[in-house]
Amino acid sequence: MPMSVATATSDAVLRVRDLRVSFATRQGLVRAVDGLTLDVAPKEVVGIVGESGSGKSVAMYSVLGLVRDANAQITGSVEFEGREILGLSDKEMQPLRGGQIGMIFQDPMTALTPVYAVGRQIVEQIRQHTDMTKAQAKERAVELLAEVGIPDARRRVESFPHEFSGGMRQRVVIAMALSCNPRLLIADEPTTALDVTTQAQILDLMGRLRDTHGSSIVIITHDMGVIAEMADRVTVMYAGRPVESGPEVDIVRSPRHPYTWGLLGAVPRIGERSERLATIPGNVMSPLDVPVGCAFAPRCEYAMPACEARPEMRGEGHQHACWLSDEQRVAIRATPTKDAP
């Protein structure tokens, strides 16, 4: 896989700088996203990985302006192809949504409007962003359905969403998202709601489509396996903050953050026999209780007094946000334990 350099190049498809999303709730301020910085280069697959509640979905929703909560406060900078899009009005965002930036959501069962045929929903998107006639758009819809692997596409273009299985429905959603050849595709847990076999098929499909359509993909997931298979570069998030980011190969081979260690340790590897599945001790904290210092410190085996100050992302290319020095890290990783990779 080509390794692209994650620098602030002007031809980056997406540049996110210090994105912060907080919600004012009755119990206090919830910082769902707390300083995310991210670059997506053309034709690149960037993975965002973390547990539920890590803020990964909210971050990408706010990129498209899909956070509709009146109590939300969004700050930072999001540039799409050099143009600042954070804070644009709905009207200004509409040509981008579905046209330049496509999005796939987690649950295929509820993602499509139940009362319209799938073909009609795809045509609606196509005609919103292009000048095609109804007939032309319908032809395109049939092509797209065939491309994503729906058998008998010409007939099924008239079918209703509930007449498809989960995996098929997700394919329809993917077809719809790609219908206008977007430069960027954001996929929010696209395979979480599907069984393992279908998961593999969908990921495979997305990879192929990336090559044929030339779009960049941001894939959000909690599954390191998906990351390992799809992503060129990865950002690991915890409690709304990025804790590690860099090329996928580097992250998987030599992870630097204790949380990433935990995530990778939780992936059962073929050939390795562990006595029990490694888990990350503790639970995801409530978003109201995030500590001032390092967010992961309460669950971290290697927490030190230094961790009471919040670590920022450091490094070139492969960044991490942790107070452990390189020497300490090497020492820890050299000790064979059940949970260290």
Add this chain to the structure above:
Amino acid sequence: MFSFIIRRLVSAFFVMFSISVMVFLIFFATPGVNPAARIAGRSASPQVLAQVSAEFGLNRPLPIRYALMMWHLFFKQDLTSYVNIGVKVIPQITGAAPVTLSLIVGAAVIWLVVGVALGVVAAANRGKWIDPLIMFGGIAAVSIPVFWLGQVVSLLIQRKFHSVFSWLPGSGFVPLTQSPWQWALHLLLPWLTLATLYAGVYARVLRAELVNAMNEDYVRTARAKGLSERRILIKHALRCSLVAVVSLFGLDLGSLVGGGALLTEVVFGLPGIGQLTYTSLLNLDLPVIMACVMYGAFFIVLASAIVDVLYAYLDPRVRVAK
């Protein structure tokens, strides 16, 4: 699908049968009620009572009387009134039906249009001032007794603003065939009165449904597709919310056609089914009562069945289940 229809028909028939029996029993089997006394008058002597009983077959066993009445009503169609001796019942119904239908159809159009429009506006402007205003209007509309509204309207039109509205008639009915303009004019106030209540209900129901729909996943997808908020609201959210409104509408319509509009009819002097039922109830004119009740029940049951079919049309998921 076929067996489903058959089962539906059977249960519909059963319901109508039960209603007829129930009404019959209420009026004839309740102790202390003597239809003969009703017909003959309060101070009739025992001989007259006996004569009347014999004449109307009132001294025969209950089931026989029930069967006889049904027979005359449905098959021979020559059932006559107890109160207006000799006047046939069926023509009374067929004469009154167009009045009720005129009232209801007109009011229904008004309340559907207004109710849906207000519901959409309220949902679209959720949180701004117009939303609670419409909702409060809806609550007020639902809390108004129809007869009172009719009175107030009559009062305003006839008295206070008489000079402005002198062209609006106070009451009465003019058949469509006689003069369409007068027909509409005479019905205008009743339409508005009846529609107020229902428009309030529909606006509130629709708003609640729309607000729910706008939080659904498919709306989020539609937004991510780049569709305008207006298109999302109307083409996606509204389309999915219509189901609730349609089923409500069907049931309301059926109920009204069956005589539920009687208050409006009485207040505005419209000789419709509702009023006919009401006067016959007061007079204990059982044949007319039976006929009105059966007529009403038929429409309610019919409406219920139509609603089920429409439901299947509007929500394709239901078709599979059936």
Add this chain to the structure above:
Amino acid sequence: MIALGVLVFIVTACLLAPVYANSIAHVNPFPANVQGTIRLGGKTLSVLQPSSVGLGVTPIGPTWNFSTYFLGADPQGRDVFARLLYGGRVSLLIGFSSAIVCCAIAALLGMAAGYFGGVMDWIVSRVFDIVWAFPVLLFAICLSVILLTSGINILFIHIAAGSLLLPILIIAVVYVPYVGRPVRGIVLTLREREFIQAAIGSGASDWRILRKEIWPNVAPTVMVFFPMMVAFNMLTESSLSFLSVGVQPPNASWGTISNDGLQLLYTRPWVSIAPGILIVLTCAALNVLGDGARDAFDPKAKLRGGA
């Protein structure tokens, strides 16, 4: 909230009706007062005045004097305002009582039908269908016409003809399906949920399950229906009374007062209009309360009558 305040005000005012009538206005609002006179601003006026138009007499209009004939007199010379207060007690009593009866019966039947299923469900559902197949008002009129003249004399149940229990029961009965169907729907979905299965599996008796597992889940819905039912029942009662088949003299309710004033609609509109205003206010307040209750209990609740 404002609604609650309005409601409390109206209820208290009505409860204090005797106080007003006896101490403040010094009237007896029930017997006809055709010959009566009042003192107003030093002058003595007849309650029923010779009509300025044509024949007959016209009752005096509103004096806007709180201590006497505040809203004028009705065709029988009685103080409208005092009657309104007394009538309010009746209307409110009927509204609340029939709502209680209705919700109680509906909850029982709904739970029985949903929980036990089978034949019980079929019977109850058919009963609901049949009762609901009648337009509500017509059914109520139907029953009223029969029962009001003779009362109920079945087995051990004797209810006198003029009793207020009759309208209460009739109105309660006709609305039972309205609450009963949603309750049944809820119990049906509940029954399939795991915690019920678990309770059954652990050998709990039906009664215990109903009491401890089902009822707590049904109760909020019934609570939300309750204010709405009071409003509906009051509206139905007023309509029935207006048509003379509801509350019977010598009792009065807002509906009967409205009916009394019909003949005076154009000369003394307040007699008919005032009760209506009170009804609107009370029902609107009740509906607002109902909405508030629904939001409080379950913001995402969809209250719909299931089949």
